[in-house]
Amino acid sequence: MELILTPHVNTPNGFTLDFYVKQGGYEALRKALSMTPDDVVDVVKASGLRGRGGAGFPTGMKWQFVDKKSSKPKYICCNADESEPGTFKDHVLMERNPHLLFEGCLIACHAIGAKVAYIYIRGEFYHVQEVLEAELAKARAAGFIGKNIFGTGFDCEIFVHRGAGAYEAGEETALIESLEGKRAQPRLKPPFPAVAGLYDCPTAVNNVETLCNVPPIITRGAEWFASLGPEKNGGPKLYCLSGHVKRPGVYEAPMHVTVKELIYGEQYGGGIRGDRKLKAVIPGGSSVPILLPDQIDIPASFDGVMKAGSMLGSAGMIVMDETTCMVWAAENLLYFYKHESCGKCTPCREGGDWLHKLLGRIERGEGQMKDIDLLLSVANNITGKTLCAFGDAAATPVLTTVGLFREEFEAHVREGRCTLKADWRSEARAHAHAH
Amino acid sequence: MSFHPLMDYGKGMHQSQRALADEGPAFVFTAENLATLEDICSRYPAERRKSAVIAALYLAQRQQGYISRNAMKAVAAAIRISTAEVEDVVSFYTMFYQRPVGKNIIQVCRTLSCALNGAERLTDELQKVLGISTGETTADGAFSLFEVECLGACDRAPVVGVNDDWHECQRPEDAQKLVDGLRTKGAASLTGCHLHKEHS
Numbered sequence: 332m333e334l335i336l337t338p339h340v341n342t343p344n345g346f347t348l349d350f351y352v353k354q355g356g357y358e359a360l361r362k363a364l365s366m367t368p369d370d371v372v373d374v375v376k377a378s379g380l381r382g383r384g385g386a387g388f389p390t391g392m393k394w395q396f397v398d399k400k401s402s403k404p405k406y407i408c409c410n411a412d413e414s415e416p417g418t419f420k421d422h423v424l425m426e427r428n429p430h431l432l433f434e435g436c437l438i439a440c441h442a443i444g445a446k447v448a449y450i451y452i453r454g455e456f457y458h459v460q461e462v463l464e465a466e467l468a469k470a471r472a473a474g475f476i477g478k479n480i481f482g483t484g485f486d487c488e489i490f491v492h493r494g495a496g497a498y499e500a501g502e503e504t505a506l507i508e509s510l511e512g513k514r515a516q517p518r519l520k521p522p523f524p525a526v527a528g529l530y531d532c533p534t535a536v537n538n539v540e541t542l543c544n545v546p547p548i549i550t551r552g553a554e555w556f557a558s559l560g561p562e563k564n565g566g567p568k569l570y571c572l573s574g575h576v577k578r579p580g581v582y583e584a585p586m587h588v589t590v591k592e593l594i595y596g597e598q599y600g601g602g603i604r605g606d607r608k609l610k611a612v613i614p615g616g617s618s619v620p621i622l623l624p625d626q627i628d629i630p631a632s633f634d635g636v637m638k639a640g641s642m643l644g645s646a647g648m649i650v651m652d653e654t655t656c657m658v659w660a661a662e663n664l665l666y667f668y669k670h671e672s673c674g675k676c677t678p679c680r681e682g683g684d685w686l687h688k689l690l691g692r693i694e695r696g697e698g699q700m701k702d703i704d705l706l707l708s709v710a711n712n713i714t715g716k717t718l719c720a721f722g723d724a725a726a727t728p729v730l731t732t733v734g735l736f737r738e739e740f741e742a743h744v745r746e747g748r749c750t751l752k753a754d755w756r757s758e759a760r761a762h763a764h765a766h
Numbered sequence: 767m768s769f770h771p772l773m774d775y776g777k778g779m780h781q782s783q784r785a786l787a788d789e790g791p792a793f794v795f796t797a798e799n800l801a802t803l804e805d806i807c808s809r810y811p812a813e814r815r816k817s818a819v820i821a822a823l824y825l826a827q828r829q830q831g832y833i834s835r836n837a838m839k840a841v842a843a844a845i846r847i848s849t850a851e852v853e854d855v856v857s858f859y860t861m862f863y864q865r866p867v868g869k870n871i872i873q874v875c876r877t878l879s880c881a882l883n884g885a886e887r888l889t890d891e892l893q894k895v896l897g898i899s900t901g902e903t904t905a906d907g908a909f910s911l912f913e914v915e916c917l918g919a920c921d922r923a924p925v926v927g928v929n930d931d932w933h934e935c936q937r938p939e940d941a942q943k944l945v946d947g948l949r950t951k952g953a954a955s956l957t958g959c960h961l962h963k964e965h966s
Contacts, residue, residue: 340961344964414916414918415916416877416878416916417916418918418920422918422919422961426959427961454820454859454860455861455927456918457930457931458930458931458958458962488809490809492809492817492820493820493821493824494820494859495820495855495860496861496862497859497860498916510817512816512817512847512851512855513816515858530811573879573920573921574882575882579879579920579921581921617877617916649878649882649920651882655882663877663878663881664877664878666876667877667878670915671915673858755881755882755883755884755887756881756886757886757887757889757890760886
């Protein structure tokens with residue numbers, strides 16, 4: 332199988348400008364600049380490319396919605412915040428194939444009439460900033476970025492903007508707020524960024540992997556791209572495997588690949604560590620519902636995972652074996668969500684904290700049976716009641732674990748303790764609060 | 767964004783008058799840091815200097831080790847915004863320290879994928895080795911220990927952030943080695959990010 336996005340991630344110096352140009356790099360940009368912006372948008376639309384950040388929204392449509400008639404400047408914001416637990420694919424692309432991202436940014440700018448793209452990376456990616464800025468300087472010196480690119484009169488700049496530690500900055504309007512020098516908190520929509528985004532100007536916010544798919548689409552065509560995967564799920568996809576698999580890592584595959592193949596296939600995850608039994612998979616980053624072992628023989632596509640009752644999301648697959656306590660897992664994730672809630676909407680800010688406290692109480696064996704229904708009630712009072720998807724994301728680990736593993740919650744209450752022993756958990760902590 | 771279409775917000779209207787008390791040593795940006803900051807500001811439209819506030823705070827933190835209120839005032843002056851706007855940002859993002867921290871900031875990822883691979887035990891061991899709890903700094907000022915949320919390197923779990931570097935695949939029994947290595951060889955003792963090796 333041909334790798335499209337990651338063929339050279341292990342090649343020495345595969346990240347350099349020289350190497351990229353030798354592989355035909357920046358030729359897609361040359362071709363795109365010979366096309367009208369509308370034609371570029373049409374090709375991307377025809378390819379069926381869907382956003383790789385989590386929502387799976389068609390990229391071509393996102394670009395078409397950008398208000399081109401506006402007299403204001405337009406902007407591309409590349410979402411490289413990559414903070415969804417279990418997700419680390421954009422990191423690989425930026426470190427090992429940065430020029431593919433730059434070329435995607437430049438083509439996107441041409442398509443929507445922008446002269447600047449900002450790549451917003453998360454604060455913890457200090458080393459990624461170093462790589463991107465060094466390679467940007469080389470591309471600028473070679474004339475691929477800057478004024479009058481390829482003598483076409485197209486001017487375009489790319490800048491790296493590093494955040495400072497905030498999960499919420501991955502939400503597109505919060506990212507824009509952060510880029511403007513404010514707290515990363517979401518905006519009320521509408522207006523959508525396509526109308527009033529960065530600096531109140533028409534803006535398209537696209538994920539790293541999404542933009543990296545654009546140059547191959549321009550070079551090889553929409554039909555080729557669509558034919559790589561199932562219908563409406565075309566193109567290559569990067570999958571992040573972590574947790575209790577033998578070979579965690581980032582794997583590229585078309586979306587025909589099944590979740591089962593990704594976990595057990597020799598060329599992918601290689602099975603469960605210690606050959607234990609699989610208990611649960613979170614298929615799309617921590618914010619999506621769990622799949623059970625009998626639900627994983629499905630295509631790992633946007634539509635395939637949706638049909639199974641979850642979401643492909645960011646394709647961050649967290650694999651948990653039989654030693655994993657689901658009350659503990661939910662508590663671990665709710666600590667994340669209460670910590671990362673931006674605080675703007677009350678249901679998420681307060682509800683996340685309540686959920687974490689309830690889960691802690693049950694995990695320590697101090698809970699009551701009525702706490703289990705209380706968990707569901709609080710979670711259901713967060714979903715759909717916040718400005719951004721964070722609220723739903725925070726409620727999901729509770730709704731999915733209680734929904735699928737209710738007997739485990741009840742056992743904690745009945746036994747007054749967590750009965751699952753795991754060799755990777757802290758004994759000290761498990762008993763820290765027990766009386 | 768303005769709050770009423772007819773109000774003229776451009777002339778100092780709705781500007782915070784909140785005062786910021788002095789705290790910390792006197793703070794003046796070095797000439798080098800000011801020049802770097804101006805270069806960063808040039809990446810944004812001239813009237814949008816505020817976009818560079820995070821970058822300015824990073825420079826201040828690098829210069830002084832943490833962000834004192836006096837440093838916030840210097841950032842406000844350099845970016846030409848109110849101190850309230852700076853405080854707003856500092857207090858929101860987790861990577862800014864509002865009080866002095868250790869020379870080495872050890873940050874263990876505690877989110878699910880790292881926890882499934884023993885991050886809890888690693889933190890327990892680091893607490894023992896350093897003789898402090900998470901959130902604290904050793905008496906000699908050499909180490910601070912924090913638990914942090916997903917660092918985005920879940921395939922190298924458990925992953926530990928040390929200052930600007932990464933240290934990957936750490937088992938609980940590696941805790942002593944990590945601390946000893948930092949004491950004797952500093953950043954050179956860290957694994958770094960496996961993807962980044964060739965760049966450095």
